Amino acid sequence: MKLPRKKMTASIPSAAMGDIGFLLLIFFVILARAQDDSHVRWQPAKLKEVEMVASPLASVTIDTGFKTYLDGKEISTDELAGALSQILGDAPAGKRYVFLKVHKEAKATHFEPVIAAISEAGGDLVHILEPENISSTQ
Amino acid sequence: MKLQRGKLLVDPPASASSDIAFILIIFFLVCAAVQPETGVAQILPKTEEKTDKRDQSKNIEVSITPSSIVLNGSPLKLLEFSQRLTSALSTKTRDADRIVTVKSAPDTPYPLWIKVSQAIEQAGGILTLELESDRVISVE
Numbered sequence: 283m284k285l286p287r288k289k290m291t292a293s294i295p296s297a298a299m300g301d302i303g304f305l306l307l308i309f310f311v312i313l314a315r316a317q318d319d320s321h322v323r324w325q326p327a328k329l330k331e332v333e334m335v336a337s338p339l340a341s342v343t344i345d346t347g348f349k350t351y352l353d354g355k356e357i358s359t360d361e362l363a364g365a366l367s368q369i370l371g372d373a374p375a376g377k378r379y380v381f382l383k384v385h386k387e388a389k390a391t392h393f394e395p396v397i398a399a400i401s402e403a404g405g406d407l408v409h410i411l412e413p414e415n416i417s418s419t420q
Numbered sequence: 421m422k423l424q425r426g427k428l429l430v431d432p433p434a435s436a437s438s439d440i441a442f443i444l445i446i447f448f449l450v451c452a453a454v455q456p457e458t459g460v461a462q463i464l465p466k467t468e469e470k471t472d473k474r475d476q477s478k479n480i481e482v483s484i485t486p487s488s489i490v491l492n493g494s495p496l497k498l499l500e501f502s503q504r505l506t507s508a509l510s511t512k513t514r515d516a517d518r519i520v521t522v523k524s525a526p527d528t529p530y531p532l533w534i535k536v537s538q539a540i541e542q543a544g545g546i547l548t549l550e551l552e553s554d555r556v557i558s559v560e
Contacts, residue, residue: 300438327531332458386531390524410459
């Protein structure tokens with residue numbers, strides 16, 4: 283006599299869909315954060331007349347310790363021009379925006395070589411500054 | 421006789437809490453992404469080694485130190501510097517004549533440098549940086 287096997291049913295619980303979506307979102311958020319520079323500590327200088335600026339292809343930051351970062355990763359000024367050229371690629375002039383975020387206490391020895399490197403890479407330099415009437419929050 | 425009403429308990433469905441968290445994350449992400457940035461744009465031609473120094477004497481020269489701004493040898497305050505530079509550049513029409521060579525002391529603070537740079541741009545000058553390594557950067 284053949285005994286009938288009990289059929290096993292495997293179904294995905296629909297209640298878990300929200301949790302799956304949540305975890306996927308966290309995963310992509312962490313991936314995206316690896317490319318940004320929000321973890322770099324710096325305070326912008328203030329200027330009277332500033333304007334809204336377009337989104338950049340690269341972002342160079344000089345932090346409170348006067349170290350240079352390209353898109354959140356520490357880099358030496360000697361390597362900066364080459365790395366920037368790679369990022370900017372064949373982007374047309376006028377769209378090769380490079381944000382320069384300089385900590386307000388930085389001196390010419392820190393920021394001038396960085397400007398030179400951006401210039402060498404053919405970047406369209408945008409100094410990121412804060413309007414003078416708004417207090418700094420960072 | 422007063423009849424007692426059965427109390428209605430409303431429990432939020434536990435299965436919806438992850439969806440609520442999901443929507444909240446989306447909301448905060450969008451808020452963070454649209455935070456605008458402000459600044460000043462400068463168009464930089466490629467850095468070049470300047471070999472011909474014959475024309476350099478014709479350019480307006482600005483030296484910046486932490487305590488002073490020197491325009492062609494005269495130390496000035498920022499406001500006075502802007503006025504003097506504007507009047508000096510007002511007669512010049514050719515781009516080559518509007519080049520302003522800026523040499524900064526190593527300890528020049530960034531806020532002062534950016535203010536001088538903005539003053540030069542507003543006066544119609546073409547900013548050119550003179551670096552220690554003799555590299556010259558033109559900033560239009």
